[in-house]
Amino acid sequence: MDDDAANEILCATHRALCTHGYADLTLKHIAAETDKSKAAIHYYYDSKAALFTAFLGHLYEQYADRIESISGDRPREHLQSLLDELLATGDESPDEGIRTAMVEVRAQAPYDDAIRTQLTRFDEVLAEEIRTILQDGIDDGSFDESVDPELTAEFLTATISGAHTRHVAVGYSMDRVRDATRQYVETRLVAETTKVTP
Amino acid sequence: MDDDAANEILCATHRALCTHGYADLTLKHIAAETDKSKAAIHYYYDSKAALFTAFLGHLYEQYADRIESISGDRPREHLQSLLDELLATGDESPDEGIRTAMVEVRAQAPYDDAIRTQLTRFDEVLAEEIRTILQDGIDDGSFDESVDPELTAEFLTATISGAHTRHVAVGYSMDRVRDATRQYVETRLVAETTKVTP
Structure with missing residues (x-):
């Protein structure tokens, strides 16, 4: 080809x-x-189905590259940058059109194995990146050692997914979820010793 | 009628x-x-549209009644019961069919004002209930006074919505999100003085 x-x-x-x-x-x-x-x-x-499966593969590559390209000096800044980018709205984000379409595509997933398989990869690559950052942070002492990277990654992936869906479906701003998520990271994940007293 | x-x-x-x-x-x-x-x-x-709008109103009444019917001795137990019920899967939950349909309905919301208006009420009633429980808990000292009820309610509503969508779309179990959410409530919201040391 x-x-x-x-x-x-x-x-x-x-x-x-x-x-x-x-x-x-x-x-x-x-x-x-x-x-x-x-x-x-x-x-x-x-077929349209073959084109669409290839398209989701193409979109996945872009998404995975983008997630990988986000960096931060240390795990704490890295995680905040990732969350900021994924929960950006309006002028800050070029994603509005594709997010709307993806909510539609997700609704097809229960009825379409190929779509479901592709969508699983999007969630997995994000959860894996969050897990890795959390583990790095636990290893270098910036995140608390009681943090469960696996469980926390699932939790944050669900929160991001829900924020996107609610934004697309009913027009909620994601700003408040972003604020709450920032707060969650700072108060729940960051180790006591590295917290800066206000 | x-x-x-x-x-x-x-x-x-x-x-x-x-x-x-x-x-x-x-x-x-x-x-x-x-x-x-x-x-x-x-x-x-x-019209089918009029029937469907009435149906969403009917479903909303059931949902609001159900949320209101969940109780707990104190705000902490009340919040955990609410989260447990909303994040229940499989045999524990009669909601599988309707959850799948609701993800589809959500995907129509960007294109349909009547559906969007109805769906907003589902999110609002849940966020309002969580806000009220959090405020009750702050008032009686079981939740930490630093908790922001409004922001935390938005955060948990997004997490629940995301857990449902991912469960329906790609078949993820909601159990891990439920565990993480329980942990979040216990470590982040519950006041230090009421925490039980393990």
């Missing part, structure tokens, strides 16, 4: 999804975002 | 939704769950 052409089709899928949402997405919409015809798209992906 | 008949139609909608999901739900499916014809349902609700 011509990688450039395939990649162009996946990027066009991204744009079409942001504009039309998942339920109304058609190959015609995707074709309108490229210089390719519907027939040419069919040449690369023989 | 004949209240009994209207109520019967809404209960039939509930059963049909659990069986067929939201995307595939038709008046025919709903009629099949009652002794009423499609025409009779039309007599009570003049």
Whole structure:
């Protein structure tokens, strides 16, 4: 397969999804975002389902790269940067369109094995990154040794997912969840010895 | 309107939704769950949209009653009971079918004002109940006075919503989030003086 052409089709899928949402997405919409015809798209992906599975794979790579690219001097700053980035809204975030579409895609997951398999990877890569940061912080003494990295990573992944869904579905701002999450990290995870007294 | 008949139609909608999901739900499916014809349902609700808005109102009343019915001797036990009930899975919970449908309904909310308005009430009633319990606990000294009831309620509501979505979409158990949430309440919210040393 011509990688450039395939990649162009996946990027066009991204744009079409942001504009039309998942339920109304058609190959015609995707074709309108490229210089390719519907027939040419069919040449690369023989069904809408195959295209969409490839698209979720492509989106996953971007998501995983982005999560990996977020850094911080120490585990505490690293975790706060990650949470800040994932819970950013409005002008701070380029993600609004794709987040809306992803809530729709999630709603299809119970009925579609391929989508479910792909979505699991998004949650896993985030939980794994949080686990790693927490373990690093426990090892270097910045996080309290009583913190359970596995359990805490699950908890924060659920909170982030819920904040996204509520933001998309009913328009809640994520700012308050971000504030509460920051507070949680500072008061619950950070070791007593490294806390700065206000 | 004949209240009994209207109520019967809404209960039939509930059963049909659990069986067929939201995307595939038709008046025919709903009629099949009652002794009423499609025409009779039309007599009570003049569109599928009107029926569905009434159904969400009906579901909201049940949800609000259920949340209100959960009690505990003191605020700490009250909050833990509420979280346990909302994060119960499998045999412990009768909610599996409706939770799946509600994730689908949430995905429609960005495109449908009536659905969005109804869904906002579900989140609000839960956040309000958590806020009230937290304030009661601060007042009677069982929760730490530094706890911000508003912010903490938003945080826990997001976590519960995220746990439901991930459970429905990718089949994650909610047990670990429940454990982490219990731990959060005990270590972060409960006042030092009322903590029982293990």
